[in-house]
Amino acid sequence: MTAKLEILRTGLFATVQDLGRPGHAALGVGRSGAADSGSLRLANRLVGNPESNAGIETTLGGLSLRTSEHTLVAVTGASCPITAGGRAAGPNAPIVLRPGEELVLGTAADGLRCYVAVRGGLDVAPVLGSRSTDTMGKVGPPVLAAGMTLPVGQRVAGPPVVDLAPRPALPEELVLRVTPGPRLDWFTADALSTLESTAYVVTSDVDRIGIRLDGPALRRVREGELLPEAGVPGAMQIPPSGKPIVFLADHPITGGYPVAAVVDERDLDLAAQALPGKRIRFTT
Structure with missing residues (x-):
């Protein structure tokens, strides 16, 4: 059965993002994509995805979602408290979610944007070859809201190969x-x-x-x-x-x-x- 993610809470602002849609500037369509692309790439690698898979970008954390099936996720970017099924979890590492369990991100304390990748990627409909939400051009999937359900795809690169990818804190x-x-x-x-x-x-x-x-x-x-x-x-x-x-x-x-x-x-x-x-x- 295909896994789905139910959005319970978005925090301040959350969108679906991948690495963007370059090559359409002549049509008036910008590249968009993850604002911190390195964090999205890392989150995808941690769950065994191609780096270009779509994930969730959330501003200042605050995101809460529920999975319908066994799912592997990773959270990167701004540092924030994380729980998975009520258990404390860490950033920059694969996290297992069982059916019906919730992933909850607290308020970010170091940085502005957090990224959530799920194994297989988010399988929302692409627009001009990308699943990114362009907030300026109003292109791509809508801004996330509580009650939305996101389908999980099956595009993987292989098994996860690391348990943790430590990253330094942002400099002052x-x-x-x-x-x-x-x-x-x-x-x-x-x-x-x-x-x-x-x-x-x-x-x-x-x-x-x-x-x-x-x-x-x-x-x-x-x-x-x-x-x-x-x-x-x-x-x-x-x-x-x-x-x-x-x-x-x-x-x-x-x-x-x-x-x-x-x-x-x-x-x-x-x-x-x-x-x-x-x-x-x-x-x-």
Whole structure:
């Protein structure tokens, strides 16, 4: 019998995510996918799935679900308390759920996003080759809500091969590498040194679309605005305030603001885990 997951509680916000749908930007459809793709990849490996299988991304934990069959799951990403069938369980390790048992994630204490993978992957209907929910473009499966039932697929890569994959805690201050952006010439010559001069602080304006930062303003040497331009995850657009906005997985086009720098794709997983109040430094 095919296993199903019943969503009992979503926490603040939860969606189905895989590694996204690249290649459709010309149609106005972004890549989307897990904001912290490394955590989703790890969760899938822990249960013996291909890394690209769909799982659940939840903001600040708070997720609760029930399985209909024997199921193997793993929880990665932001650190949070975990129980499985009422038993304490750990992150970054395979967890066995018996029929009717619940997986419960408490509130995340270190990081912003948790990931739940289930052996076989979530078998929701793909859209343009991906099962990711794009919150900006409204593409893919709906945002999760209590009472929903998710089918579990049968796409596996082999048996699980590790019992635990320890990961370090997030550093007190995140350091993100950047490269000059395509519109750096719209800013003063010291723009990059200003960006590197001190830490920026993540504001409360943060979601899957991007992160708004508070810190030293980048000064413009050109007035006016651009026509909207294509963007990429990590693009740092600078609105009139001069305070950076870093694009994440569900980013739009630029909206007319120049992009002064681009965060290295290797560091986007860290950016995706930045809670409001987190300090971020940039380095070239």
